[in-house]
Amino acid sequence: MDKPWDAIVIGLGGAGLQLAYLCHLDANWKNKRILFIDPNPPTKKTWCFWHQGAHSLDAMVEKSWSKLHIGTRDSSKIQSTGNYSYRMIDSLSLYDWFFDTALRLNPQWSFASDTVTSCIRNSKQWQITTPVISYFAETIYDSRLSPTDLVPPHIFQHFKGMMIELDKPLLDPNTATFMDFSTTYHFPEPAFVYVLPFSETRALVETTAFSSRFWADETYDNISVDYIKRKFPDAQFQVLSTEKGRIPMAFVNEATSLEPGFYKIGGAAGKIKATTGYAFNRINHHLQCLLTNKESLAHESAGRFKFYDSLLLSIIEKEPQSVTPIFRELFQKNEIEKILRFLDEDSTLTDEIKIFASLPWSPFLKALVRKWR
Numbered sequence: 249m250d251k252p253w254d255a256i257v258i259g260l261g262g263a264g265l266q267l268a269y270l271c272h273l274d275a276n277w278k279n280k281r282i283l284f285i286d287p288n289p290p291t292k293k294t295w296c297f298w299h300q301g302a303h304s305l306d307a308m309v310e311k312s313w314s315k316l317h318i319g320t321r322d323s324s325k326i327q328s329t330g331n332y333s334y335r336m337i338d339s340l341s342l343y344d345w346f347f348d349t350a351l352r353l354n355p356q357w358s359f360a361s362d363t364v365t366s367c368i369r370n371s372k373q374w375q376i377t378t379p380v381i382s383y384f385a386e387t388i389y390d391s392r393l394s395p396t397d398l399v400p401p402h403i404f405q406h407f408k409g410m411m412i413e414l415d416k417p418l419l420d421p422n423t424a425t426f427m428d429f430s431t432t433y434h435f436p437e438p439a440f441v442y443v444l445p446f447s448e449t450r451a452l453v454e455t456t457a458f459s460s461r462f463w464a465d466e467t468y469d470n471i472s473v474d475y476i477k478r479k480f481p482d483a484q485f486q487v488l489s490t491e492k493g494r495i496p497m498a499f500v501n502e503a504t505s506l507e508p509g510f511y512k513i514g515g516a517a518g519k520i521k522a523t524t525g526y527a528f529n530r531i532n533h534h535l536q537c538l539l540t541n542k543e544s545l546a547h548e549s550a551g552r553f554k555f556y557d558s559l560l561l562s563i564i565e566k567e568p569q570s571v572t573p574i575f576r577e578l579f580q581k582n583e584i585e586k587i588l589r590f591l592d593e594d595s596t597l598t599d600e601i602k603i604f605a606s607l608p609w610s611p612f613l614k615a616l617v618r619k620w621r
């Protein structure tokens with residue numbers, strides 16, 4: 249039998265790549281033998297997150313923004329992100345770093361393009377089986393997310409975006425559009441457009457909706473094109489590339505994380521925030537806790553935030569027409585910096601009371617009644 253690996257990382261997606269990056273930076277992990285397994289080719293995703301101060305992956309950040317724009321049918325608000333900056337990493341840059349740099353600089357690491365079919369605990373180590381071979385390791389980091397781990401209701405954030413090049417310099421490269429409901433307010437499900445400008449002429453324009461029903465590609469495309477034409481009526485544009493995806497807006501059954509030496513990571517560990525789909529920084533914090541053996545911090549449950557999320561998920565499921573007005577009031581009546589802190593679950597109870605007091609009450613009261621009925 250080959251020498252067991254110190255660690256096997258199942259899945260080289262958002263969590264597996266960040267784990268590789270953090271291990272590469274960490275002197276305690278640098279010399280460990282790590283095997284990364286994933287059967288699928290890299291996919292293009294733009295990963296955005298907000299953060300205060302330096303971040304462990306800053307060297308990979310392609311663009312950051314200090315102002316965010318929120319648009320509704322009858323208002324448009326641009327605000328500074330305060331102490332936060334909104335940052336973006338291109339998943340393909342992280343894949344390039346992994347395959348071109350990390351594997352070369354860490355010859356004790358390896359990558360296998362294979363599908364893990366089972367993980368069994370054998371005496372003191374884990375046996376990982378694929379259709380081709382078995383591997384052995386002391387520690388497993390597993391990012392496989394089974395649909396059966398998702399707690400209903402099965403709502404998704406689904407989206408399709410287009411990278412466009414305008415023929416005129418009309419974009420403000422310092423301001424990203426976080427949510428713009430101005431062209432989607434009449435949709436039965438909550439939907440909005442999201443814009444990441446990379447220069448005065450180039451931007452990712454993405455149409456996003458929250459629902460259990462996915463849309464045909466043309467629906468997202470038509471909304472994005474309509475949005476671009478309304479915002480820039482005098483410009484022509486070219487579509488350079490597209491990206492699409494769906495992110496589960498659900499709590500994850502985390503019971504499977506609790507065996508010794510076996511850690512669920514990423515979405516599989518419930519690190520996608522159920523009501524926003526943002527995951528990148530939550531995954532980063534969780535991984536840093538795991539790698540430094542501060543698991544208790546990683547598993548700390550933010551009980552009241554789960555409660556807030558459960559109410560909003562119930563509203564998205566049962567009363568989707570109320571969601572756009574809730575977001576409109578949230579962004580109109582609160583500073584963006586405070587909202588980012590709240591979404592990061594770093595706010596105080598006093599901040600949260602003020603935020604909830606600014607929102608329409610009735611959908612939340614009905615969601616409370618549904619919860620306790």
Ligand SMILES: Cc1cc2nc3c(=O)[nH]c(=O)nc-3n(C[C@H](O)[C@H](O)[C@H](O)COP(=O)(O)OP(=O)(O)OC[C@H]3O[C@@H](n4cnc5c(N)ncnc54)[C@H](O)[C@@H]3O)c2cc1C
Nearest residue numbers: 259261262263286288295296363364493514515526527528
């Ligand atoms: C297009 C897109 C844009 C996004 N933008 C943002 C954003 O701006 N900000 C943000 O915070 N989040 C964003 N997200 C969400 C974020 O990408 C995910 O939440 C994050 O990728 C989760 O990381 P993960 O490793 O848990 O899952 P994934 O990235 O899905 O990785 C799981 C990996 O496991 C592999 N795998 C599955 N089964 C097996 C198996 N049996 N054996 C071996 N490997 C297996 C898969 O091939 C996959 O590569 C976006 C998602 C998408 C789809």
